[in-house]
Amino acid sequence: MKPRTGMRLVLLALLALLCAVADLLAGPALSPSGVWEVLTGGGGTVERHLVLQLRLPRLLVALGAGAALGVAGLVLQFALRNPLAGPEVTGVTPGAVLGAVTASGLGLAGWESPAAVTTAACLGGFAGAGLLWLLAGLSRGDAATTAVYGVLVSAVLGGLTAMMLTAAPGQLGSVVQWLIGTTEGRVWEHWHFLWPWTLLWIVLAGLLAGPLTLLRCGDEQASAAGLAPGPARGAALVCSVALTAGAVSAVGALGFVGLLVPHLALAVFGADLRVALPGAALTGAVVVCGADAAAQLLSRALADLLDSDRLTLPVGALTTCVGAALLLLVVRRRPGETH
């Protein structure tokens, strides 16, 4: 590891810390000094509950989900040799949403049991990726074609989700928040499930760094170097789907994080996966946590401005809008490279 990349990792970690502090302070109804008081052991019951039972788990869930999505996107892009292969555009995220909605609609899993929801989301994610594979052939074809087919797959899965929701309309209100991605009301149960799951799969992704680098050079080079491309790609896909499913079951379908965070990470750390993987995890955590803080501040400002207290801006809305703008820039700047 070069000293410069180490420096960048440390800087990024500091940035993550900064975002975390901002997220902790951004919520309504408690002043920064009040938060500090609670963290140093003082404060009243209400304040303690606010910080320790609501804000802290919310912050941790945002960090964990961001890390999971960043790594999932990076692994997917390397495994499929496709710079446009985020979990959102390969049918993994919509499939995971469908799986989770179906499971809770059939009464197999409640929102309070993260393990069951994650399992269902995993199955759905595999189904979505499998559908795309049937349609487009995941590793064949060029990047943009696969992305376009991914949008079609998402349309079908979205239709199925809509069917499920009209069949069981009672849960619509809670699901809508989650369809766009929100960290509102995440508690310790979510975190207790999220962190071992994410850590496990990120470590596995780190073990796959060598094969993934070979896969990116192309199937022929990979087999010449003694790697069986099929199983390696399968393992990488499993890893990516599992990470996405964990994040989706915790915070919902956060738009564009898994697609664009890997690009940021690659731009900062270069293509060496041993550095880029932790880099992507950190970048994802920074992005989601920062977006969460910004969303809370924005919704406070908007609520003041419009004088309505039920207005909350979900973090997913922010990531989707910023991500869409970034994607427009990318497509516009390099029209040739997306072919």
Added chain:
Amino acid sequence: MTGRPGARLRRPTAVRQLLVFTALLTATALCALTLGTPVVPLSELPAALTGGDEGLAGVVVTELRLPRLTLALLAGASLGAAGLVLQEALRNPLAVPEMLGVSSGAALGVAAPLVLAVSVPAAVEPLLALGGAALGGVLTLLAAGFGRSPSAVLLTGAAVAAALQAALLVLMVMADQLDLQIIYRYLLGSLSARTWDEVTRLWPWLLISLPALVLCAPVLAVLRLGDDDAQALGVRVHHARFAALAVAIVLIAPVIAVCGPVAWVGFLAPQLAHRLLPYADAVRRLPWAAAWGALTVAVADLPARLALAPTETPVGAWTALLGVPAGVVLLRARRRHDPSDGGPTKGTDAPVRTVKP
């Protein structure tokens, strides 16, 4: 195109297609009018239709099922024709309203006043939808550089659509539980509880767009030759694309204002028309795209009404479920059949990029 081997077969194919289409349409219409609660037997249908039946069956058929069927046919025809116009103008079989931000923009225009509790007269709703659709479509086209590269158009459109969807979801989060149900149903495209009022709100718009369609169809046939050739023949390509987008928006927005975004009809119907008339040009394919679009929505409305009765499922979910796979299968068959013609990104893309402005 007289040199193609299929040209000789054109006439019998067209006649057979007309027969098949009429048979399918009749069957669908009969199902739509008779099935449901109460079931109206075929023998009583003429009496109910002509107003001879004053009882429940007569009212149900003339006041509920007939307007719904009419609306489905009108909406489907508009969406199918608009899909064909967009696809031919951008020379891209995947350039459908859903992919270009047009549908999401129109839906946003209609849903925003609903959530913000601003009461809007029914006559203004199509205008709001029109504004939203124009916003989405023009944004996509401008950001993608007027469709020089097909895949850039689609990716830009996907990004624009996602941003508009996010805005919609924010609105939905703000809405209360009852509004939410209404908006969600609307957003999926629904024909439930539509009466003659909605039909009368829709058809004047179709009257406006019909002459525009007739005027733009020959230009579409020229655009298909490629930007260079079209320019050589005296078509200003950017203007023509914008005009085609405008025609498509005028077709789509009123439908979305009345029924919600009935998804992916504009993808499936032109594919069907292409499949069944492979060598025809845009002028001949346009009426067929409209016809198959009408049939698609009418057919999709049957399961929407009956599958989970008495709960209605949104027709837009059914058109997405049936339309996307069928459209993709047709598209792949078409590319295998004629590799020079339209994949999502391939085809006539390469020569276009060498044009120097």
